[in-house]
Amino acid sequence: MSETRVHFYQVGSFAVGNRLLSAGERTVQSDRRRTNSIDSGHRACQGCGEALGARYALDAAMRVTSGQLVAVNATGCLEVFSTPFPETSWQIPWLHSLFGNAPAVATGVAAAMRVKGRDQVRVVGQAGDGGTVDIGFGTLSGMFERNDDVLFICYDNEGYMNTGVQRSAATPPAARTATTDAVGPEPGNPFGQGKDLPRIAMAHGIPYVATATVADLHDLERKVERAMSFHGARYLHVFVPCPLGWGAASNDTIHLARLAKETGIFPVYEAEYGEVTGVTKIRRPAPVTDYLRLQRRYAHLFGHPGRPDVVARLQAMADANIARYGLLATEEDE
Amino acid sequence: MLQQIEGSHAIAESVARCRPEVVCAYPISPQTHIIEAIGAMVKEGTLAPCEFINVESEFAAMSVSIGASAAGARAYTATASQGLLFMIEAVYNAAGLGLPIVMTLANRAIGAPINIWNDHSDAMAVRDSGWIQLFAETNQEAADLHVQAFRLAEDLSVPVMVCMDGFILTHAVEGVDLLDQEQVDRFLPPYEPRQVLDPEDPASIGAMVGPEAFEEVRYLAHLRQLDALDRIPEIAAEFAEMFGRDSGGLVRPYRLADADTVIVAMGSVLGTIKDAVDERREAGERIGVLGITSFRPFPLEAVRQALGARERVIVVEKAFSLGMGGVLATDVAMAIGTTTLHTVVAGLGGRPITRVALLDMVDRARAGALEPLSFLDLDEGVIARERARMATVRRSGPFAENVLRDLGRPREDQA
Amino acid sequence: MFQVRIHGRGGQGVVTAAELLAVAAFREGRHAQAFPSFGSERTGAPVVSYCRIDDREIRTREPINAPDAVVIQDVTLIHQVDLFSGLEESGYVLINTSRTFTELGLGELVERCRPDHLMTCPATELALEHVGRPVPNAALLGGFAALTGQVPIHAIGDALRDRFGPTIGERNLAAATAAFDHVRAQMEVVSGAAAD
Amino acid sequence: MDRPFAITLDVGTSRANHTGSWRIERPVYVDRLPPCNDACPAGENIQGWLYHAESGDYESAWRTLVQENPLPAVMGRVCFHPCETACNRVHVDEAVGINAVERFLGDTAIERGWSLPAPGPDTGHTVLVVGAGPAGLSAAYHLRRLGHAVRLVDSSPRLGGMLRYGIPAYRLPRAVLDAEIDRILALGVEVVTSHPVLDIEAEQRACGADAVFLAVGAQLGKRVHIPAGDSTKVVDAVSFLHQVADDDPPLLGRRVVVYGGGDTAMDAARTARRLGATDAVIVYRRNRDKMPAHPEEVEQALGEGVKVRWLSTIDRFEGGRLVLERMRLTPDGLPEPTGEYDELDADALVLALGQDTDLSLLEGAGAVSVSNGVVEVGLQMMTTQPGIFAGGDVAPSDRTATVAIGHGKHAARGIDAYLRGETPASPERHDLASFDRLNTWYYADAPRTQRPELELVRRQTNFEEVVRGLTEDNALFEARRCLSCGNCFECDNCFGVCPDNAVIKLGPGERYAFNYDFCKGCGICASECPCGAIEMVPERI
Secondary structure, eight states, X not given: OOOOOOXXXXXXXXXXXXXXXXXXXSOGGGXXXXXXXXXXXXXXXXXXXXXXXXHHHHHHHHHXXXXXXXXXXXXXXXXXXXXXXXXXXXXXXXXXXXXXXXXXXXXXXXXXXXXXXXTTSEEEEEEEHIIIIXXXXXXXXXXXXXXXXXXXXXXXXXXXXXXXXXXXXXXXXXXXXXXXXXXXXXXXXXXXXXXXXXXXXXXXXXXXXXXXXXXXXXXXXHHHHHHHTSOSOEEEEEEOOOHHHHTOOGGGHXXXXXXXXXXXXXXXXXXXXXXXXXXXXXXXXXXXXXXXXXXXXXXXXXXXXXXXXXXHHHHHHHHHHHHHHTOBOOTTTO | OEXXXXXXXXXXXXXXXXXXXXXXXXXXXXXXXXXXHHHHHHHHTSSOSOEEEEOSSHHHHHHHHHHHHHTTOOEEEEEOHHHHHHTHHHHHHHHHTTOOOEEEEEEOOOOSSOOOSOOXXXXXXXXXXXXXXXXXXXXXXXXXXXXXXXXXXXXXXXXXXXXXXXXXXTTOEEEEEOOOHHHHHHHSOOOOOSSOOOTTSOEEESOBOOTTTHXXXXXXXXXXXXXXXXXXXXXXXXXXXXXXXXXXXXXXXESOTTOSEEEEEOTTHHHHHHHHHHHHHHTTOOEEEEEESEEESOOHHHHXXXXXXXXXXXXXXXXEETTTEESHHHHHHHHHTTSOEEEEEOOGGGOOOOHHHHHHHHHHHHTTOOOSEEETTOOHHHHHHHHHHHHHOSSOOOHHHHHHHHHHSOGGGOO | OEEEEEEEETTSSHHHHHHHHHHHHHHTXXXXXXXXXXXXXXXXXXXXXXXXXXXXXXXXXXXXXXXXXXXESOGGXXXXXXXXXXXXXXXXXXXXXXXXXXXXXXXXXXXXSOGGGEEEEXXXXXXXXXXXXXXXXXXXXXXXXXXXXXXXXXXHHHHHHHHHHHHHHHHHHHHHHHHHHHHHHHHHHHHHHHHO | XXXXXXTEEETTGGGGSOGGGGOSEEEEEOOOBOHHXXXXXXXXXXXXXXXXXXXXXXXXXXXXXXXXXXXXXXXXXXXXXXHHHHOGGGGTSXXXXXXXXXXXXXXXXXXXXXXXXXXXOOOSOEEEEEXXXXXXXXXXXXXXXXXXXXXXXXXXXXXXXXXXXXXXXXXXXXXXXXXXXXXXXXXXXXXXXXXXOSXXXXXXXXXXXXXXXXXXXXXXXXXXXXXXXXXXXXXXXXXXXXXXXXXXXXXXXXXXXXXXXXXXXXXXXXXXXXTTOSEEEEEOSSOGGGOXXXXXXXXXXXHTTOEEEOSEEEEEEETTEEEEEEEEEOTTSOEEEEEEEEEEEOSEEEEOSXXXXXXXXXTTOTTSOEETTEEOOOXXXXXXXXXXXXXXXXXXXXXXXXXXXXXXXXXXXXXXHHHHTOOOOOOOOOOBOOGGGOOGGGSOOOOOOOOOBOOHHHHHHSOOOSBOOOOHHHHHHHHTTOOOTTSOOOOOHHHHHOTTOOEEEXXXXXXXXXXXXXXXXXXXXXXXXXXXOEEEEEOXX
């Protein structure tokens, strides 16, 4: 009888840590000496995905750079809840300038470090989806195009949550926001709008582009590490559920991020110099309704009479992602 | 070394000798020659170390400067007009963060109607931003002011804007005695930031400040501007002592002794005004000039002392506040109190300010015929016709185009 | 002028409660002003809202530092926030709980204030029963009406219908009315005890 | 620090803002009863020993195991592992192969010569244990650990009871059984073999024991009346297997029919095959779904060429020929005769229809209450006569070796309490760690390692052990498939997923603590705990 030898560690590749893993295989987050780049006492909502995503990404970047890191932050939730005078939650050098200029400010910091001969100090720019795909898009594209030595991280919670949940160009179709109400024949955000920023980033031909979610820490940390192995412009798009804006339970934050990936709603992949080089396969396929039903922003699609036609369109979008990126595992993958 | 040189190039040379470490460039007339020249110096390696960054907008130019300055680099950029307005959010931000960026503003009008020629509307638009604004009368002064500006900015941790009239100065080729590198190095020490992004000493810069402290933050910024009122003349004096040349300072009095009439102005027009005043002085008229070099901070005391109790003060300014009147004049009025004060708006959008017109202005003032707010060389006819048209035609269209049409008509059609 | 301070948590309808109260007073021909406190806190953080009610035009824009009544939507705040700051001895307190003031460890308040001004009301339970969701604010307004007499219960009903439409409005009013009755009964017990 | 006022802030300052005040629910760490432990009749702390095995610390694993059960190598072979039936991993892929890991640990212990824990300090009490099957051996072991002297008597010449005389060697090699029995005896047990006890009270008086544990098992094969001619050979399975174990197998011929559907029927049929029967046919009155034998036993029997006549009863046996009556199932699943008949050639018939106890030794002990052929016992396995305890097949329960081992342990504790004049406290039981409390996303997908099996040809002809053990790699793999239901196994998830950095990691073996100064009560830690060891409880008021 054939026996398969599997490098198997109970929860090795999914949980944060595990006593059975060697130190090198554990996540940064499992380390008691992790930086906690954004520390306790911040004022984010209960279960905030963005606070979590920021700590994951920056702690990983801190480890890779041995603490030689500067962060530039756009205006938004992350900035407001982390630095209300007189308290800051940041444990790393951190600069906030404006809503739409974080990529450019990051460029300036990187330029200063280079001119000062402090090349070892790496720069991360970060913003929510509004600061990235909308108001910060011009400066972001400029930073990409010049290939400035900045890792820019978008924490995508699909709307302007800081100002009270308004629509952004990252808001998905059919989602209710304060400016795309669930009324009329096409309730919620219209179909056919919005930007796919990771692909736009890839079109710039920059060294590294990746998407990730707060539900897959190993994947996220690996991508931060990979990103830091390049010089030049890099882009990481992290999917971070927002309990407030999405009308979801605060304990469902990671669950939702996982479902977004498993349904194909949010494709998780990475690309180098404009070409997709890796795809994180779906492990337990699920219909989009599993994901949608947990969020009040989609409540108008369910119940009676509900909008099965709209749900079908969302499913079709997920299916298109699955087809485009080849998200379903094949025999070979297993 | 004295040389015949275009204003823009003189500025570029002067800035380069200040050893800027990050220079952001985005083209807009009439400042483009400055950054072109600096770009070439970086490219050929004569200015090093320096990061020259071709950004995608003025907003990015100021933003990159913010990042660079916060990370401890000496940052410089230049802009004008619409460019300044496009970066205005970042302009305020740089001041709010107390970052000693130096920027050349090649003063130019603001559209619509689009206009590339000189006036001071752009500078006035950021008057309250927290930047120090120094106005140069000549290219020599502009070149010297940049050296002083870095010193001042870094002393106080406040950004400084050196304003020079677009085209009139930037594109004028005239003699400028540029400081050499050794001289600049003697005058301007390396940049030591008051705060810096540093992994060895992390801090959060740019916190959100609520009602509990915002007023104090603002007041402190104001106090820094008041400190500048002391530092600006000190630095100018030091400069004069080191290089034997008067440049900068707060105000620039000219033939004020016993003058009953004083013309107040900023920028390149002062030269023309001085010529006019000389002419009248020769005719025995008691007339003088007060040039304002430091517009922000505004030297209330210096202006008060310079103007004293004059019979009349005429403020000639290249900008005004629509619906109100003179901008500089308002500040001057604040300084001198009850003295009769006239505002004359002149040279908007590049219109030449002539000596004849200036003298006519003075005459009218002496004759009591000068309104508190008047516009030099205003074409009353055009105004009258457009107003009449607007009064009769509901959809009268944009009056900028109408005025152009009006002016373009064959001469015989004009009333 | 009657000044109310409402304590709760971000996401619990604290601001809405103050607005509803102001609308109810307005419907009775009175002058009212509702306003929130703004901060960088998010969902779950302790928050407050305010309401002023008067027979004359209300011009002041000051924060309310000395409230006549304090309404507490969430008892878990008791040991975390200075809920009774500025409250006079004659002030009113209404707490969303099924326990007593003493059980909540508020003996000091019981010593200091008039017993008929200190009332509790299981508003969350009433909301679950009548509205189907654990939103205590409407029920507390009913209790507030009974406790202070500042607004009649029917005006609360008007405000709730204005805000939530007829169906949901009625359900909220049912919760408010139940709370009104609950507090009224409690007050009768207290005044009966006082008479004894 | 000399920072610009307000705009620039020093790191770490937000820790002044205690966001714990936002919380209306608080997470707390809990321990829950894993279903394997709950289901184990021997009361093993299965998850506890798997935890050690997961890290490769087999000795600690074995030591944890033998706290409850002194016969892991034996039980790793013969236990029908209700733990695996209860295992939550069934809902993910397949149950953890607990039994296989247990056997691996047992075998490893024998191989490396690990000793059982030393006996407790002498109490001066002596306990008579009657019957050296699994119940008696277990009781003897636990009594020795509690410091009591043990006199172990058995009617057979060798120890082990049904383990030796009922379970064929291809399922339980005798060397393994001997090794584990010897290890118990090494604790200092007085053994008397070939000593049938005829009167329990007389026996107790004779040896001066302070208490008795009665574990004589169910040794009598049930018989039914089947009309049979003189020339036919009919034996009962218990005797058949006993004879085989004594190396004195009866001659059954080439065509052997076994009547019955339990595990003993399977053992008998498979043994018959090994003794040279070309046809070994099981006759069973219901269908396969209703068969009481454990499925893997049935599977192995069929794999070895044993045939089954489903839905059949034996009407008579005459002249080398069995007459079978076909049955059908009523809607209630009960067999009913159809009146249709088949014939089947047979040289011998083995009856495997269950066993009865021989309780004649109790006839003098009038106070011991017997009903339905078994001895009534209380919670601590004490009979209605104080000082006399009973367990194993003589007590009312499932008749498995695992149950017997559990009885032996409980009885030992009961006897200990009795001798000390105490009432033993029943330990606190945690709530069950049910599957719905788990977040199985985090467990790696890993099918159960199948134990390698002897090639089929080989097992038809000899008594070599059929099911082989796991290699160390496999055992480690299998142990790591444990979900650790209901008990923290330090996966760091809570520490990692808290958006407020409000979980304190205490270090290896120390688990975690919540920092309630900052925990906002969002509940992500509880939702993302793989094993359901965090519970959200309403905040105190």
